Amino acid sequence: MxxxxxxxxxxxxxxxxxxxxxxxxxxxxxxxxxxxxxxxxxxxxxxxxxxxxxxxxxxxxxxxxxxxxxxxxxxxxxxxxxxxxxxxxxxxxxxxxxxxxxxxxxxxxxxxxxxxxxxxxxxxxxxxxxxxxxxxxxxxxxxxQWQPRRRWLEPYVGGSMCRLERRPARGPSLALIRARDVSGLRLWPDRAPGGVRYRGAYRYRCHDPACPGHEHEIVDWDFLALQRRLTALPDARLRRALRNNYLYRMCAPDRAVAFYVGQADRPTDGFRVLGVYWPPR
Ligand SMILES: [Zn+2]
Known part of the structure; x- marks a missing residue:
């Protein structure tokens, strides 16, 4: 102390x-x-x-x-x-x-x-x-409904994750970043004691013209809760279920997907995806 x-x-x-x-x-x-x-x-x-x-x-x-x-x-x-x-x-x-x-x-x-x-x-x-x-x-x-949610959340939508990452210690610790495109969902086994079976990260580009792409881990509570509900599924089917929900459904072409991103305890910590905002386009 x-x-x-x-x-x-x-x-x-x-x-x-x-x-x-x-x-x-x-x-x-x-x-x-x-x-x-x-x-x-x-x-x-x-x-x-x-x-x-x-x-x-x-x-x-x-x-x-x-x-x-x-x-x-x-x-x-x-x-x-x-x-x-x-x-x-x-x-x-x-x-x-x-x-x-x-x-x-x-x-x-x-x-x-x-x-x-x-x-x-x-x-x-x-x-x-x-x-x-x-x-x-x-x-x-x-x-x-999405309509009343939009009323409150659209004013917070921003386009540049790149700008946030350039000044991680001085910018806001939370943001809602609209993705230009989402190229994938990477899944890997969680080896931590007491962890869930898979951790996951989105690969996407923001709307910054020079965006090289981002990969941010998903720490959404529901991402873990879904795995706990599907605990009986074998690995391949669990991975398919996670991709079906978090990639093909939430990031479908008819969705204006944006990610709630936040930093953990320290201003120098990287950003992580806290949740997905996926109203229809
Ligand atoms: Zn970017």
């Missing part, structure tokens, strides 16, 4: 202690749910969350320093979305306390409309990161 002064010196401008910032009501549309594939964080290195209206918890022992400026997002579900507040649009990335109740996040589905009390984590240099008070989280409804 680092002393607090050392920890803060490593981080982006410290505006305030996030555990002392008053929570506000955050209403957002879940865009994607991903998994880091890593073990869940060790419970309780930080202070417990305080329900709104209660006195703040007394300062605890110094927390373990995040790697380089972003909170620890490893393990369990990793939920991103977009704000539904027309006055404050923007990406939302939930960063729960270590030791959080994973079941509450696991139940969220992409395109759920969610209301939660949350504290902004702006001291970490990313305006999209929020620490939710999970006991306050409510799912209001689910957007079933």
């Amino acid at each position: 680092l002393p607090i002064q050392a920890r803060e010196a490593n981080q982006a401008p410290l505006r305030s202690d996030p555990d002392r910032v008053r929570p506000v009501t955050l209403r957002f549309l879940v865009a994607a749910k991903a998994t880091s594939g890593r073990p869940p964080p060790t419970p309780a290195p930080e202070r417990p969350e305080t329900p709104p209206g209660r006195p703040e918890a007394p300062p605890g022992r110094p927390e373990t320093a995040p790697a380089a400026g972003r909170p620890h997002l490893g393990g369990g579900a990793w939920v991103i979305g977009v704000s539904l507040d027309p006055q404050q649009p923007g990406w939302v990335r939930l960063a729960p306390d270590a030791g959080y109740d994973r079941g509450r996040l696991d139940r969220l589905r992409p395109y759920d409309v969610v209301r939660v009390e949350a504290r902004p984590m702006w001291r970490l240099g990313c305006r999209e990161i929020w620490r939710p008070l999970l006991h306050s989280m409510r799912t209001e409804h689910h957007l079933k």
Whole structure:
């Protein structure tokens, strides 16, 4: 553990202690749910969350320093979305306390409309990161059709993954990138203990005129969930099922496919595909 002064010196401008910032009501549309594939964080290195209206918890022992400026997002579900507040649009990335109740996040589905009390984590240099008070989280409804989803998500669609990768430490940690073309889905066996059978990566080009092509691993929660549902299939049929769903169905020629991409804990981490946005053209 680092002393607090050392920890803060490593981080982006410290505006305030996030555990002392008053929570506000955050209403957002879940865009994607991903998994880091890593073990869940060790419970309780930080202070417990305080329900709104209660006195703040007394300062605890110094927390373990995040790697380089972003909170620890490893393990369990990793939920991103977009704000539904027309006055404050923007990406939302939930960063729960270590030791959080994973079941509450696991139940969220992409395109759920969610209301939660949350504290902004702006001291970490990313305006999209929020620490939710999970006991306050409510799912209001689910957007079933592409048309209402488009209304909220199309303004976020960008064309250049190349530009994001040129400045990975200074740009946003989340983006929705429309693919010019998707050339393949690479699958390889997952050798990690407790992992699923196959990991996968999309090969695609973005709309940058000089795009040399990208290959980004898929960490979409449903990519793992599908494999768990099909656990009885032999390898070749499982690979075919993954390709049928993630390549031939979602990236069909009549779909305007775009990828939710995000960085993990460190600004220097590469981008990964958190989910697929595939409305009809
Ligand atoms: Zn590109």
